[in-house]
Amino acid sequence: MKRPFDNISGPEMAQWCELLADDNAIHLSREAASAAGYGPHRVNPGPANLSYLLSCLPPEAEETLTDVDAHYAGVVLEGDDLSATLEGERAVLARDGSALVTATFGTKR
Amino acid sequence: MNAFRIPQGRYEITARLDDRVRALSRAKPRVNQTAFPIFAFVGALGGMGLKIKDLSEALGLAFDLGPVLARSRLSFAAPLLVDRVYAVDADIDMLVNKPSRTYGTADHLHLAIRLSTEKLHSTARLHIIFPGRQE
Numbered sequence: 001m002k003r004p005f006d007n008i009s010g011p012e013m014a015q016w017c018e019l020l021a022d023d024n025a026i027h028l029s030r031e032a033a034s035a036a037g038y039g040p041h042r043v044n045p046g047p048a049n050l051s052y053l054l055s056c057l058p059p060e061a062e063e064t065l066t067d068v069d070a071h072y073a074g075v076v077l078e079g080d081d082l083s084a085t086l087e088g089e090r091a092v093l094a095r096d097g098s099a100l101v102t103a104t105f106g107t108k109r
Numbered sequence: 110m111n112a113f114r115i116p117q118g119r120y121e122i123t124a125r126l127d128d129r130v131r132a133l134s135r136a137k138p139r140v141n142q143t144a145f146p147i148f149a150f151v152g153a154l155g156g157m158g159l160k161i162k163d164l165s166e167a168l169g170l171a172f173d174l175g176p177v178l179a180r181s182r183l184s185f186a187a188p189l190l191v192d193r194v195y196a197v198d199a200d201i202d203m204l205v206n207k208p209s210r211t212y213g214t215a216d217h218l219h220l221a222i223r224l225s226t227e228k229l230h231s232t233a234r235l236h237i238i239f240p241g242r243q244e
Binding site for chain 2: 019065066069
């Protein structure tokens with residue numbers, strides 16, 4: 001199963017930061033993101049990226065989920081068009097074919 | 110185990126908040142009382158007794174330089190449910206400074222954050238990398 005996640009937006013990043021009580025300026029300010037080496041684009045909070053992968057699971061998995069192990073190899077930037085691929089117990093969030101977040105899911109049998 | 114103690118916090122997952130997070134996550138609507146699983150992460154950071162910025166600064170970490178998430182491990186002893194208030198207990202599992210190809214040196218913070226009612230629901234184990242300050 002493959003799903004697009006297009007046009008990751010700065011205002012959505014601000015909402016995630018509020019939910020996470022996260023004041024990390026790279027999520028909120030293009031100047032801070034640029035100073036940190038990410039160019040003129042705000043950086044999506046990591047939990048938001050993981051949430052896209054969780055949204056690919058079937059609804060019944062929400063009650064049987066036991067473990068989610070996620071590795072963050074790259075950052076998602078404002079304006080990115082992403083794809084999420086779910087194959088069995090593994091999901092990958094990618095930009096232009098490059099994996100940014102990889103997650104494996106454990107569920108009750 | 111680091112000796113620094115993080116005060117206990119609390120986090121309420123309301124149905125309305127779950128709806129909002131599902132919309133942000135582009136997820137399907139809730140079908141029963143089970144909250145979207147990302148709340149194991151959102152409730153951990155959002156409900157921790159110290160904001161991550163304040164915790165970082167108390168530990169002398171360079172929060173202003175833009176820390177990044179390296180790994181997260183969420184485990185569920187029981188599903189998180191909406192319209193519940195959770196106690197949020199956080200521990201520093203490890204804090205180490207290592208050489209970094211990207212930053213010269215980097216501080217690696219490992220946190221374990223549990224959400225509980227009368228029983229444990231979830232644990233979020235987070236590995237966050239902070240750029241080292243250049244002297």
